[in-house]
Amino acid sequence: MNLRNTYNSGNSMPSDQLEAAIQPAAASEALGGAPVKIAARDVNVFYGEKQALFDVALDVGAQAVTALIGPSGCGKSTFLRCINRMNDTIPGCRVLGRIEIDGADVNDRGLDPVLLRARVGMVFQKPNPFPKSIFENVAYGLRIHGLANKSEVGDIVEASLKRAGLWAEVSDRLHASGSSLSGGQQQRLVIARAIAVNPEVILMDEPCSALDPIATARIEELIDELRTQYCIVIVTHSMAQAARVSQRTAFFHMGKLVEAGRTDEMFTNPRDSRTQDYITGRFG
Amino acid sequence: MSEHIVKSYEDELNTLMAECARMGGLAEAQVADALEAVVKRDATLAETVIGRDGRLDALEAEIERKAIKLIALRQPMANDLRRTVGAMKIAGNLERIGDLAKNIAKRTVVIIEAEPMTPLTRAIERLGRLVLTRLKDVLDSYTANEVERAVSVWSRDHEVDEHYNSLFRELLTYMMGDPRTITACAHLLFVAKNFERIGDHATNIAEIVHYEITGEEMIAERPKTDAFAASE
DSSP states (O other): OOHHHHSOOSOOOOHHHHHHHOOOOEEOTTTTTOEEEEEEEEEEEEETTEEEEEEEEEEEETTSEEEEEOSTTSSHHHHHHHHTTGGGGSTTEEEEEEEEETTEETTOTTSOHHHHHHHEEEEOSSOOOOSSBHHHHHHHHHHHTTOSOHHHHHHHHHHHHHHTTOHHHHTTOTTSBGGGSOHHHHHHHHHHHHHHTOOSEEEEESTTTTSOHHHHHHHHHHHHHHTTTSEEEEEOSOHHHHHHHOSEEEEEETTEEEEEEEHHHHHHOOSSHHHHHHHTTOOO | OOOOSSHHHHHHHHHHHHHHHHHHHHHHHHHHHHHHHHHHTOHHHHHHHHHHHHHHHHHHHHHHHHHHHHHHHHOOOHHHHHHHHHHHHHHHHHHHHHHHHHHHHHHHHHHTTSOOOHHHHHHHHHHHHHHHHHHHHHHHHHHHTOHHHHHHHHHTHHHHHHHHHHHHHHHHHHHHHOGGGHHHHHHHHHHHHHHHHHHHHHHHHHHHHHHHHHSOOOOSOOOOOOHHHHHO
16 A cells, blocks of 8 residues: 555645644534534545545534444445545546535645645554554654654654553564554554544544454544544444444445434434435345 | 345344234233123133233243344344334333233132122223223234324323223222222222223333334323322
């Protein structure tokens, strides 16, 4: 995987540009008055001739976990990738409509996608540690963004690993290779790497699908802790996981957002029969 | 509603609901027979009702066991979850109805020993028939998945209260008029109260059926007649 896809190149982050982008979150009616972090309106995405998303409108709450669910090919991952402009890297992909983070359009021509991806971290299905040491994996983002001086790097790496719940397991071998860790540990390492640069949003694309139940539980516990500080959007094929970790759930089907609402309501009393059929296992 | 992709899951859910409906039928028969026993002063029938109650207890345990297993192994969601929990709750209400019918039958055995009190028996019969109709309607609404029928049972709860209150006054009159009737009247009062409570369980089931079908709770206040006010 191209590192540019997942992370940033060598630009340092001009703090004034970052400050300008951060505005107080507006309250959303759809979120029951909770502050909205990401607002998507009329989002249409095409891969060449094929339309992958149709008129998607969704508010994503700040300091909350939003789960995107739906059958394969429904557009949930496409939507997730719109949020940090990962689709820019796919040839022939066109994204129309507005996606705002704190009121600022992520597709604004003046906005550097690399800068955007520092604010919007991403965790993938398969853990993708860099072929570097555990320490360097976490320190990497700090260095390329020039976010910390040499003395601070060590502290931030430690704090990030602690927040990711990995510190106790790796503190005595920080200079071992990141790929020497187990799958679950690697996934937490990747999360530590994402939170080291202090993002506002964390996108997760099936972060537990390659993990065993114990490692999955650790990640879910971590997600629950992180949500007090970050806006988290998670794509998952596990309905049970969506139910466990998220406060809001959005159901996609055939490129359309069918229904979004409070997770407990979505799983006990969905409004749309398509949602009902999908979450109860009736989809053909 | 389309079927589940996993057929055995579909079968398990259907079995659970079918057993709940079967238990409903048995509870209904228990109430009908208890009513007949008390009205016709039939000690043999009363004993039959008492003896059959164990079957309802066993069915409730079976439904609960199946529902818990379904939740553990299938993780039902949305309407499936509501159906599973609904079956468990309805079984609990039916089990209580069975206990109340059994209690009516036990009291019948004592009541028979006293002289018949025909006007009171007629009033008990009217109350019992009304409750039985409500129970039948709500169980039909469950098996037929008809929310309107459940709502109509729910909204007519006060009819039972009115019958019960008038019976209460009638019993007081009897007891004041002739203290020798007190034992039988006291038992009849409990019989009436038991029918009234069976009616309440029918109302509970109506609420469960409503939630199961619509996903919404019934929030409006039901029309209530106060038994204590009526006794003053």
